[in-house]
Amino acid sequence: MLQKFFLYTLAITALLIASCSGEVVSLNDATFEHQTQASTGMTTGSWLLFFKAKRCPHCAKLEPEYRKLAVDEELSEKGFVLATVDIMExxxxANRFMIRGFPYLIFLHKKKLYRYEGKRDAESIKEFLTNGIHSMEGEEIPPLPSQWQHIAKTFKAVGLELVDAAKGKSGKAGYAILAMCGMLASIFIGIFAMCFMPAKKIKSS
Incomplete structure (x- = not known):
């Protein structure tokens, strides 16, 4: 029990040092809930989450603007912690918060969730954090999903992507995804027919 308390205190101290020194915390599936305390009261502060992917040019463009926010004294004094989440890792x-594109910014503040959809520069994001959220109705923070809920959300995300592709919102990539899904469905149906459909009897003359 004492060891757990020591580790928890050490983690909180590390987060405070990181936020004060202008560092950005890196989170993943294993560390997210423990560090943010999103489902248990958010005792570690308010978190700005930057969901990104490697080799994403738009994410790379946002990175330096995000770093500017990390060294902003006003945000540090308010107890805001900045973090990144690699959606591939x-x-x-990513499924828990239904992240379907990147870069994507989410702000967890006072047990509420706020999604940022404005300009991707430090000044606009800071305005959102300090003033913008006051005119917004935050969402409930989704709880930790069970294994079945994770699978269901995965299928839901895939379905939404296919719907967007069918509507032409994903451009040429979306049409390519639809074509690939059609090919896979055809192959699956063909294999099912060969393995499970009864063979036709050949009439003897």
Whole structure:
């Protein structure tokens, strides 16, 4: 029990040092809930989450603007902690918050969730954090999903992507995804027919 208390205190201290020194915390599926305390009261502060992916040019463009926020004294004094989440390494966390694109910013503040959809520059994001959320109705923070809920959310996300592709919202990539899904469905149906459908009897003359 004493060891757990020591580790928890050490983690909180590390977070405070990181936020004061202008560092950005890196989170993943294993560390997200423990550090943010999103489901248990958010005792570690308010968190701005930057969901990103490697080799994403838009994410790379946002990175320096995000770093500016990390060294902003006003945000540090308010107890705001900045973090990044690589969606490829954290599929459960990405599914939990229904992240379908990147870069994507989410603010967890006073047990509420606020999604940022404004300009991707430090000044606009800071305005959102300090003033913008007061005119918004925050969402309930989704709880930790069970294994079945994770699977269901995964299928839901795939379905939404296919719907967007069918509507032409994903451009050429979306049509390519639809074509690939059609090919896979055809192959699956063909294999099912060969393995499970009764063979036709050949009439003897």
């Amino acid at each position: 954290s599929p459960r966390t």
